[in-house]
Each structure stands twice: as C-alpha cells, then as structure tokens.
Amino acid sequence: MARATTTHAHSPTRRRAHGARAAVPGRGAPCHNGQVTRASLDKQPHEVASMFDDVAEKYDLTNDVLSLGQTRLWRKAVAAAVDARPAQKILDLAAGTATSSQPFAQAGAYVVPCDFSLGMLRVGKQRHPWMPFTAGDGMKLPFKDDTFDAVTISFGLRNIQDTDRALRELYRVTKPGGRVVICEFSHPTWAPLRTVYTEYLMRALPPVARKVSSNPDAYVYLAESIRAWPTQPELAARLKGAGWRKVAWRNLTGGIVALHRGVK
Numbered sequence: 001m002a003r004a005t006t007t008h009a010h011s012p013t014r015r016r017a018h019g020a021r022a023a024v025p026g027r028g029a030p031c032h033n034g035q036v037t038r039a040s041l042d043k044q045p046h047e048v049a050s051m052f053d054d055v056a057e058k059y060d061l062t063n064d065v066l067s068l069g070q071t072r073l074w075r076k077a078v079a080a081a082v083d084a085r086p087a088q089k090i091l092d093l094a095a096g097t098a099t100s101s102q103p104f105a106q107a108g109a110y111v112v113p114c115d116f117s118l119g120m121l122r123v124g125k126q127r128h129p130w131m132p133f134t135a136g137d138g139m140k141l142p143f144k145d146d147t148f149d150a151v152t153i154s155f156g157l158r159n160i161q162d163t164d165r166a167l168r169e170l171y172r173v174t175k176p177g178g179r180v181v182i183c184e185f186s187h188p189t190w191a192p193l194r195t196v197y198t199e200y201l202m203r204a205l206p207p208v209a210r211k212v213s214s215n216p217d218a219y220v221y222l223a224e225s226i227r228a229w230p231t232q233p234e235l236a237a238r239l240k241g242a243g244w245r246k247v248a249w250r251n252l253t254g255g256i257v258a259l260h261r262g263v264k
Ligand SMILES: C[S@@+](CC[C@H](N)C(=O)[O-])C[C@H]1O[C@@H](n2cnc3c(N)ncnc32)[C@H](O)[C@@H]1O
Pocket: 045, 048, 049, 052, 093, 094, 095, 096, 097, 098, 099, 100, 114, 115, 116, 117, 120, 136, 137, 138, 139, 153, 154, 155, 156, 159, 160, 161
C-alpha cells in the first residue's frame, strides 16, 4: 500500500496542491490577498484543497455547530453500515482531519485516512499521530487494485471534481466482495422539510458561518454544492455505472443526509 504522510517533502500531492495555489483561480472563485478562498461549483481541485486548508483548524467544531449536533448521529450510522472488523483494511477517502475515521479505528480495523488537503491532514496528524495519514487525490488514488475490505467517504464525494471517476477509483482499490459506504448531504424527501432546509442552507447558514468559521465563503460553497448534488436515485445509478453491485441507500434526518452502499 502506498503511503505518503503529510511530512513527506516529495509527495506529489504536496506539489500539486501547493504549486496549484499560485495558479490563476478558476471561474467564479473570489480571491483575497492573492489566496483562493472559495471553490466555484465547477470545483477546481486546487481551489477545493485550498479552501479546506483554510478551514482545517476549526473544521470539526464548525461542523458540529452548523449541523445542530446531527453529525454525531450520522457518523454512528456510517460506522454501522461499514461494520469494520478487527484487522480489516478500511480506506476513509476525503478523511480531512480523520474524525470520520475514528469509529473504524475503534472497531480494531486498520484505517487509512486519505485526503488531498495538506492543511486538513496536518491538523489530523497532530490529533491522531499514530494514524497512517495519506496524501492522495480521490480521482487517482495512490493504492494498488483490490487493497481494501471496505472503502468509505463522508461528506467528501460532493467536493471531488469528477464524481464518476472517484467512484471508479474507489471500486478499483476495493477487494472483490468488499463494500463501499458513501455518506453525503442529499435531498429531504418530505416537501415541507425540503423547503425549511433549503431556507436554512441559503439564508441561516451563511450568517451563522460568518460567526463560527474562519472562512465563511466555504459555507456558501457548501450550501450551493448541496443544492446542485444528485438526488438519492441518481447517485445510486452512478454507483452502478462505476461497477458497484447491490446498490442501496438509506435516508438520515429525513434525507438531509443519505447513506449509499454497494458491493464489488
Ligand atoms: C467536508 S470534508 C470531510 C472530512 C471528513 N470525511 C469528515 O467527515 O469530517 C471534505 C474533504 O474532502 C477533501 N477532498 C475534496 N476533494 C478531494 C479529492 N479530489 N481527493 C481527496 N480529498 C478530497 C477535502 O480536502 C476535505 O478534507
């Protein structure tokens, strides 16, 4: 298994993420003091990495506040779906600070938190020095075919520029018979909840984010990207298109979040 910790000076991801930051920002990405602060919906990878670098320190706290405490419930549901067992190899893609990886480690599995934001990886490494943090891009994973018993991604797939490519990469690195679990914001199925939630995303979230986050623009991007994300059946179809079998999903908090599952 390839491993590149955050301190590896020759990590290709380090070159890509930091080299790219000096490049001209993508369409619609405002710049302050020469730094890209908000990803546009066409999700240029260097903008996304830079955005997460900026929010890394306060990322977990902000999440808890903005999700009104729901994050913990969603993480429990992911842990149950992944059902990690001792000595199994689990990939947590887009793991950020590895908060999403903890339940698998606690279950005794060997979990690899992988992300392309070196800022997030650094904060994660400070908090969990013993974990094998790996710098890697979800569209070109630094792992061999058929490596993991299970692959999972929480609140990350929406941020990856090419969703289908990431789903195929996850498939490639999973062992035959292995499983995928995707936890992502989705679309409430009950119309009144959908209306209230959309109001929350577009009106309430940005002012709250301005108070608690180091980069409120990241939360405007969050709201916009959630609205543009495929519905539950559409995402399921894309999983099947990438090769996954037995695809199913379960709505959490009325569909604000959906857990998609599949088997290789
Ligand atoms: C919202 S955070 C989720 C972090 C963590 N999984 C959690 O549940 O708290 C999304 C993460 O996706 C990462 N990400 C986005 N695009 C990526 C890509 N192409 N490859 C790897 N990581 C990516 C970002 O750097 C960020 O850390």
